Amino acid sequence: MAAGDDLKLIGAWPSPFVTRVKLAPSFKGLSFENVEEDISNKSELLLSSNPVHKKVPVLLHHGKPICESVVIVQYIDAWADPGTGPSLLSSDPHERAVARFWAAYIDDKLVASWMQSFRGKTEEEKSEGTKQMFAAVETLEGALRECSKGEGYFGGESVGLVDVSLGSLLSWLKATEMMSGAKIFDPVKTPLLAAWVERFGELDGAKTALPDVDRVVEFAKMRQAQAAAAAAASEN
Amino acid sequence: MENKTMARAGSLKLLGLTVSPFVVRVRMALQLKGLGYEYIEQDLFIKGDLLLMSNPVHKKVPVLIHDGKPICESLAIMQYIDEVWAATGPSILPADPYERADARFWAAYADSKLLPAWVGIMWAATEEERVEKVEDTLKAIGHLEEAFGKCSNGKPFFAGDSVGYLDLVLGSQLLWFEALQKMFGVVVIEEGKAPLLAAWVKRFGETDTAKEVVPDVDTAVEYLKKLQSHRAGATVAQLLS
Numbered sequence: 078m079a080a081g082d083d084l085k086l087i088g089a090w091p092s093p094f095v096t097r098v099k100l101a102p103s104f105k106g107l108s109f110e111n112v113e114e115d116i117s118n119k120s121e122l123l124l125s126s127n128p129v130h131k132k133v134p135v136l137l138h139h140g141k142p143i144c145e146s147v148v149i150v151q152y153i154d155a156w157a158d159p160g161t162g163p164s165l166l167s168s169d170p171h172e173r174a175v176a177r178f179w180a181a182y183i184d185d186k187l188v189a190s191w192m193q194s195f196r197g198k199t200e201e202e203k204s205e206g207t208k209q210m211f212a213a214v215e216t217l218e219g220a221l222r223e224c225s226k227g228e229g230y231f232g233g234e235s236v237g238l239v240d241v242s243l244g245s246l247l248s249w250l251k252a253t254e255m256m257s258g259a260k261i262f263d264p265v266k267t268p269l270l271a272a273w274v275e276r277f278g279e280l281d282g283a284k285t286a287l288p289d290v291d292r293v294v295e296f297a298k299m300r301q302a303q304a305a306a307a308a309a310a311s312e313n
Numbered sequence: 314m315e316n317k318t319m320a321r322a323g324s325l326k327l328l329g330l331t332v333s334p335f336v337v338r339v340r341m342a343l344q345l346k347g348l349g350y351e352y353i354e355q356d357l358f359i360k361g362d363l364l365l366m367s368n369p370v371h372k373k374v375p376v377l378i379h380d381g382k383p384i385c386e387s388l389a390i391m392q393y394i395d396e397v398w399a400a401t402g403p404s405i406l407p408a409d410p411y412e413r414a415d416a417r418f419w420a421a422y423a424d425s426k427l428l429p430a431w432v433g434i435m436w437a438a439t440e441e442e443r444v445e446k447v448e449d450t451l452k453a454i455g456h457l458e459e460a461f462g463k464c465s466n467g468k469p470f471f472a473g474d475s476v477g478y479l480d481l482v483l484g485s486q487l488l489w490f491e492a493l494q495k496m497f498g499v500v501v502i503e504e505g506k507a508p509l510l511a512a513w514v515k516r517f518g519e520t521d522t523a524k525e526v527v528p529d530v531d532t533a534v535e536y537l538k539k540l541q542s543h544r545a546g547a548t549v550a551q552l553l554s
Contacts, residue, residue, distance in 0.1 A: 129422065129456050138411070141411060143411070143414045143415075143418070144418055145417070145418050145421055147417075147421075148414050148417045148418050148421065149414070151413075151414070151417070152410055152411070152413070152414040155410040155413065156410045156411075170393050170396040170397045171379075171382055171384065171393070173392070173393070173396065174384045174386075174389045174390065174392065174393040175384075177386065177388070177389040177392065178384075178385055178386045178389050181386055181388075181389070182370065216370060
C-alpha cells in the first residue's frame with residue numbers, strides 16, 4: 078500500500094455490491110478504511126457522496142466519490158499500481174469486452190432473478206425468479222468454460238472482473254442454498270462452477286471480504302420476518 | 314450496404330436496427346474513429362441465424378463482428394472500439410480514471426433510469442401511468458442536467474471540446490425524444506427546465522457524428538407504429554434491441 082492512498086469505502090456488510098468492491102482491493106493488496114453505513118438511517122456522508130442513488134457502495138478516493146460497484150472495481154483496477162497485483166481485466170480488448178459482457182449478465186440476469194426469488198410479492202413471482210436464476214447459473218457454466226480456457230477462473234490463471242462480480246454473491250447464494258435446501262451450484266449440473274466456488278472461497282482475498290454465511294442467513298431471516306410483518310400490517 | 318473504409322479495420326460487420334439507441338451509439342463510435350463496416354439491418358420479429366449465432370445469450374442487437382469474433386452489449390462494444398483503435402481518431406472514453414468512472418456512472422444511469430422511463434411513456438397502458446413515466450423521465454433529465462454542468466466544465470460537450478462516451482450514450486436517445494414530442498406532445502428536454510442540456514442537444518445535432526448516423530425522426534415514428542401493432546406481450550426494450 079502506498080502512502081496517502083486515502084481510500085474509504087462507505088458500505089454495509091450485508092450488501093453483495095459492497096462485498097464486490099471489498100474484493101477488488103483485497104486482491105490487489107490495497108487497504109482502505111471501511112465506513113459501515115446504517116441503511117435505515119443514511120448518513121450525510123453517503124447522501125452527499127451519492128446524491129443520485131443514495132446507495133452503497135461508494136468509494137471515496139482522496140475525498141472524491143465513485144459510485145456503482147462495477148464502475149468502482151474498474152476504477153480501482155485502472156488506478157492501482159501494477160505492482161499491487163495482476164489486473165482484473167485482460168490486456169486483450171476482446172477478452173475485456175467478453176468480461177464486461179458477463180459482468181453485466183451477472184447483474185442483469187442472475188442478481189435480478191435471485192432478488193425476485195427472495196423478494197417477489199407472490200409465490201408465483203418468486204418461483205419464476207428461482208427458475209430464471211437456475212437458467213442464469215447454467216449459462217454461466219458455459220461462460221466459465223469459454224473464459225477460463227482450461228484455467229481456474231473466469232479471468233484465466235488469476236481472478237478477474239467476472240470472478241469478482243460473481244464471487245461477491247457467494248455468501249448470499251450459499252445462504253439461499255441453506256434456507257431453501259436447493260443446490261444452486263450443483264456439482265452434477267454445473268461442475269465447473271461448483272469447483273470454482275470452492276476454489277474462489279479458499280482465496281485469502283475472498284475470506285477477508287466475504288461476510289460469514291451464517292450471519293447472512295440470520296440477516297435474511299430477519300428481513301423476511303420484517304417483510305412478512307409489514308405485509309400483514311398493511312392487510313389489516 | 315457497404316461503407317467505404319477510411320481506416321483499415323480488418324473485417325467489421327454490425328448487426329443492428331436503424332432506430333435502436335443501442336445501435337445508433339455504436340455507429341457513432343465507429344464514425345468517430347473513421348471506421349468502415351458492413352451494416353446489416355436485422356428484423357427483430359424474425360431473428361436471423363447470424364444474429365442468433367453471434368449473440369446466443371441475449372439474441373439482441375447491436376452485435377459487432379470483428380474478424381469473425383462477435384462483441385455484444387453496446388457499452389462493451391463502444392469500449393472495445395475505443396481500445397482496439399486507440400491510435401485512430403479521438404478517444405471515446407477519457408484517459409483519466411476518475412473521469413472515466415464518472416462517464417461510466419452516468420452512462421449506466423442514462424440506460425438504467427432515463428431510458429426505461431421514456432420507453433414507459435410510449436407503452437403506458439393508462440394516462441395515469443403515462444404521467445408517472447413522464448415525471449420519472451423529467452427527474453432523470455434533471456440529474457443529467459446537473460451532471461452536464463459538472464462533467465463539461467464549461468465546455469460544449471459532456472466529454473469537453475468534442476463528443477465522447479456519455480455524449481454518444483445520451484445522444485443516441487435523442488431521436489426518440491423527438492419522436493415522443495411528435496406522437497405524444499411530450500417535451501423531454503425543455504429549455505426552461507434544462508437549459509444546459511437543451512443547448513447541448515442543438516450542438517450535438519450539428520456534429521458530423523449525429524448528422525451521418527442518426528436517422529430521421531419519421532423513421533422512429535414509423536417503427537413505433539409498427540411496434541404498437543405487433544405488441545402482443547413483447548417488451549419495448551426487447552423490440553428496440
